[in-house]
Amino acid sequence: MHTAKTQRATAKPRKSAPSPLQAELAGRILKALNEQGAGTGHHLVEQDLCRQFGVSRTPIRGALKLLADQGCVESRANRGFVLLKPVTNVPDVDPVDPQDEEDKQLFVAIARARNSGKLPVEVAQQELVRLFDVKLTTVLRVLRQMADLGLVERKPGNGWSFMASIDSSRTRSESYGFRRAIEPAALLQPDFQLDREWAKRSRELHLAFRRKPWRDVLAVKFYEMNSEFHEQLARCSGNRYILSAVQRQNQLRSFMNYQWVYGVERVLASIDEHLAILTALEAGRHRDASVLMEGHLLASRRTNELLAQVPE
Amino acid sequence: MHTAKTQRATAKPRKSAPSPLQAELAGRILKALNEQGAGTGHHLVEQDLCRQFGVSRTPIRGALKLLADQGCVESRANRGFVLLKPVTNVPDVDPVDPQDEEDKQLFVAIARARNSGKLPVEVAQQELVRLFDVKLTTVLRVLRQMADLGLVERKPGNGWSFMASIDSSRTRSESYGFRRAIEPAALLQPDFQLDREWAKRSRELHLAFRRKPWRDVLAVKFYEMNSEFHEQLARCSGNRYILSAVQRQNQLRSFMNYQWVYGVERVLASIDEHLAILTALEAGRHRDASVLMEGHLLASRRTNELLAQVPE
DNA sequence: TTTTGTATTTTTATCCATTATAATGCAAAC
């Protein structure tokens, strides 16, 4: 794999690597510049960016320096940074926190090992450090996440024990049962407030997706659009507990996505169901939307169960 | 405060203080002895206790030594421990983990300080260490809990920021909105399985409670019975996500209980509602039980809102 | 006066050594 690209300008080697926060900010700055349509020569005032992102000047300067290294902006002595050329294509894959990546890998590795029987039901955290050759803190973070998702439990004394079969149809069915209780209710919360801007964008995104010829590589994109859809609706509910419950479920699905694959037909049907829900909400028919949501979840569950019976 | 009692037998000072796990085990052993009606001279076999509680012999021995110090059991050379007299009154307040206690105190202290405006919306964890004179790890644990309950959020960069008003009617109303979605659904889960033994005990406990003349000191007891009731029903649902959501809500209420106080009438009504739910479930009328649960939550919410309008 | 560049302080993350605790192995007592 040729990853030489990551360090674009070998001429200007950075003394200190940017922190994850700085990398994230660089991405967000680009996105903001793109959205506001900033042109060549646009002056990036540090203080403004600080306010915008709620951080101090230090990480902002780090982000700007990073963008300078990438050739997006230019530093002028005592006059700060200016935009070299309008931002056209915001990098689609926002820079992921390397730590998140490591966590996810370990999570999946542990889940796999457990499902295939390579790991016993009970295991010491120390054992995981040895088996997967990672730092203890990483193991602890991941175990906490798994515990949070109901996949594993701390034993009294030492060690952790896995719940009966991490990736069982049981886990899936409980997940659906839970979502079926929550997500239709989200749309009926008294403080529910549809973000109409978002709804419009989401509708377009769904339509665009529907037009594309289906390719397997789109699966990940579809998964992301799907999660985002459900999460945003939960956010509109104005109920933080509903939101965090939905986020948790999304996280569970994300960690297990190597198993949650759908067929084309279901994807298209899913898109239509999403669109119908949006339409109902835009018309203020929350009760209808809620019923549609329940139907949508039931349909998804059914497909998932069918697929689970014929594992690849 | 005379806390001399804590070390009953000054004649036999323990070399090493028992660990939290050992203290907990001591309590559970007593409870088990009580339930199985073990008589004087009952031989406590270490290996059996290990299996029963899922730990190794070391903490079990620590627990037994602790019980020996308290005069409950006696150690006989090379023959282990025997029960001195049948366990009659299991200490009602099971030994609480001192760490939990510390966490709870800090939690409440922070919530109070924030509600009274003594703490700003944004604060560094280090600042909390100074203000409340506790260890950093404690602060981090508590902040994690608060974040889990949607009361606080980590800022990008440094510091944490409180959500708008920790103990607002808003938090309460979101909590009820969430429970209303989940708890009635719990009773309709396909794998719902009523624990009939528990149901019987719970009914008796409720009835006993109903007969007692109301005193304010019973408030805590009522709160505990109430949480236990809702949590156990969630457990019977067979859905781990419902269970953990209900547990989370109970935790939120527990941390805020200095505000969630009820009047006598509501307590009695609540008991009756609980009993009606039990009756429906025992008769297999889950649909009815679910409707009753929804009514119960609505009634509780209403009372709570009324009380909130007239803060003491 | 606003903004940048730089230095300084404060906060947060990470690592490593130490200690506390739990798990295990084995011989002796029953």
Add this chain to the structure above:
DNA sequence: GTTTGCATTATAATGGATAAAAATACAAAA
């Protein structure tokens, strides 16, 4: 053979030093 007592080993929690990063202060440039 089963159970205990004790010693040993393994695991997990704790605390303190260090490094990384962010927040802040202030002088100089625009």
